[in-house]
Amino acid sequence: MDIKQLRYFVAIVEEGQITAAAKRLHMAQPPLSQQLKAMEQELGATLFEREGRGMQLTDEGRALYRHAVRIIASLQEAEEEIQAIRQGWTGRLSIGVNTLSDERLPRILRLFQQSYPQFTFSIQQNDSSQLCHLVRERALDLAIVRLPLELSGFALHYVKSEPYYFVGGYDIAEPGGSISFSRIEQYPLIVPSTEGLGINQMIRDEFVKRGLSPNIVCECSDMTTLMQLVSTGFGATIVPETVVKLHRGVPIRKFELEGDPSPALSGLIGLQNGRLSKASQAFIDAYREVGRAGE
């Protein structure tokens, strides 16, 4: 099926007859008849019921009309957006963020928008593996994901490192501000999880390294829920600093981890071989800027 055919079809529907539609389209009547016939054959459905001189739209035709109008409009929108970009009026930036979020994002976006007020944004939250897919199929320009991660095909633009914290409810009876892995082993643990990915794996590895096996009672990829669970004493957890910062209002106790574990890493990624859009480049710069300032 073809855009041209859709336009023809719309004209026929709106005029109610082929002859009038042909006039409106500045063409002869027979080719219109032909094209309509061709469409019906291709779809294997009758779009109009021919009744002598007149014709009546069928249910199938009605459905096609609805879609056709929308598709034609979409096409025009596309053309208009390209013109707008070409003339520098607008731009668009789609960013994906991990379920663990990044507390600096609002600040970065505000910074960004001050320099580029003509840009619009799209922010999607999803887990890191999904974000990778979305970047790969170009639904996202950039994504902030948790590392480690299989990064072939992606460009890693910036890496942020932060410590993990052990976090529990007020029922945790630990002296001091830090805790060792062997003591953590004693507590029921909720793991911030997205399908055995990144952080989840990191945490398990730290235990394995020390010959310990954690008592994992739950995996939870929604941080809000996770922090609620922790504060109600359902279990304790190990999360990157960012998560603790983002849930300051939740009544919990946090402890630094003894034994120098690997830090939590998150990375700003994009597609490897694609040239960066102006918007993307500007965002990466802003991200790095805020990153340096924060250290």
Add this chain to the structure above:
Amino acid sequence: MDIKQLRYFVAIVEEGQITAAAKRLHMAQPPLSQQLKAMEQELGATLFEREGRGMQLTDEGRALYRHAVRIIASLQEAEEEIQAIRQGWTGRLSIGVNTLSDERLPRILRLFQQSYPQFTFSIQQNDSSQLCHLVRERALDLAIVRLPLELSGFALHYVKSEPYYFVGGYDIAEPGGSISFSRIEQYPLIVPSTEGLGINQMIRDEFVKRGLSPNIVCECSDMTTLMQLVSTGFGATIVPETVVKLHRGVPIRKFELEGDPSPALSGLIGLQNGRLSKASQAFIDAYREVGRAGE
């Protein structure tokens, strides 16, 4: 711009080079180059930056890609829906209802869905004149509007008649269950209005007929607000029975109108020359059914 060209473009973007895209599309490379060039010329924008052997997507190209993918998907959706309809799997019915609503609609829809579980619905609320426009441009299959109304080009499938009531707060001091127009003249009146249309006009006419002039203090097209206004004593109103029924919880007093005024009319309309879809026909039948049963 053409669907075929969009497909070509998408292939080029996803393969990253023309040669590979040509292979994927089972065609030679030169025509692809040509088509791409043609697109760029038509849009007046460069979609790829040529850099020796390779090519990089521009911002414009990126935008087009986003749209192209969506448009191609829409087209496929359209085809699939038509197949589904052709095989009787599904159907769709878009109905518009007046701001004065119809308390029987939920019942009718339930009745309808029992016989046609495969149908999906779309219900839009708007004022009668807007509904007419929507029907005319085929965004709606059917609409329930208030009469009288200019109906050329529309088919009137059913007319429902109901009495008007005079409705006021508990501060209305009237003996008995009915009231005359001359007494109504004494009260501040809120008119259920949509741009001097249907009901609004009817009410004014009834006063004119009797040589009276009502004390209209407000027009209000949102029935919920209107009934709230009435119950707080802001003013009284004249509304069809349906409105009273739909707001049973609101503390008001209602009175029948003396002097045999014209009843309130509402009609089920569709497009005149369009053959009715199965869904529409079934809905009209259900509507008539409920109409007869209610009398």
Add this chain to the structure above:
DNA sequence: TCGATCCATATGAAAAAGATATGGTAAACA
């Protein structure tokens, strides 16, 4: 520097789309 790789252009062939002419059928009219 040579070969490989990839895009662009030129030219001719095939396919598609459109125009004109014409026939058939059903509604409108006398």
Add this chain to the structure above:
DNA sequence: TGTTTACCATATCTTTTTCATATGGATCGA
């Protein structure tokens, strides 16, 4: 009840578009 009119369908020819083959030019890697 014939006749006219309005509209869709089909046939044939012309024009336009699209695609393939052949080839040239540019860049990257060995």
